Amino acid sequence: MADQHRDSVPEPGLRVLIFSASLRAESLNARLAGLAARVAEQHGATVDRASMRDFDVPSYDADGEARGEVPAGARELQRRLEANDAFVIASPEYNASMPGLLKNAIDWVSRFSPQPFHERHGLLMSASPSMAGGNRGLWALRMPLEHLGARVYPDMFSLAMAHKAFADDRLANPALQQRFEQSVQGFLDLAEAAKHYPCIKRAWVEFLGEHPDTPVDRVEAK
């Protein structure tokens, strides 16, 4: 028997926010974000390309926040996260961690409730002229995102010697390009599955033995 419900309700495609955490005009990470957007569109996703300039915020200031001075860049990141099902961040590695401007933007956005990173699927990638490709920075970036309840894809893509790795609209090394496409597509497939077959996880208890309680809960149940 035909599934009439499925026939009558078209399922919306996946919407993905993609941005680089570099402000540099010739940013290698912006270039990698561009490749990710291309692969995502080819895979059928609707891409929302953003720049870190869209999310520009002053240093987090709790007193300013208490006065209601929430910067427009933080509200914009909140809005764009909520408008999309998933996000991709291509982030430079600064001193073995993430750039301060990205952490600062995450800190501002962490103050919103409901929390826009909560249950949103994220893919992390990096590009660096170094041999490690900025991968250590992504491990640092995972931490606040997972802390806020984002579902950070286990596979992270780090492009080593990135200043020599690009060829027009792809990576010069075909094997690496294939691996990149597989990472992006695998992530999109998981986010797509989660969108249409939601997981049942509602909340977590952060530390063993910590009882759910409003002052300590980092992630609220819907």
Ligand SMILES: Cc1cc2nc3c(=O)[nH]c(=O)nc-3n(C[C@H](O)[C@H](O)[C@H](O)COP(=O)(O)O)c2cc1C
């Ligand atoms: C403050 C600062 C710290 C950096 N620290 C690292 C680092 O720890 N590891 C690394 O691989 N590259 C490091 N770099 C080099 C960046 O990876 C390189 O500048 C890269 O091109 C920046 O990304 P972008 O091209 O997207 O702007 C650092 C650069 C800056 C400006």
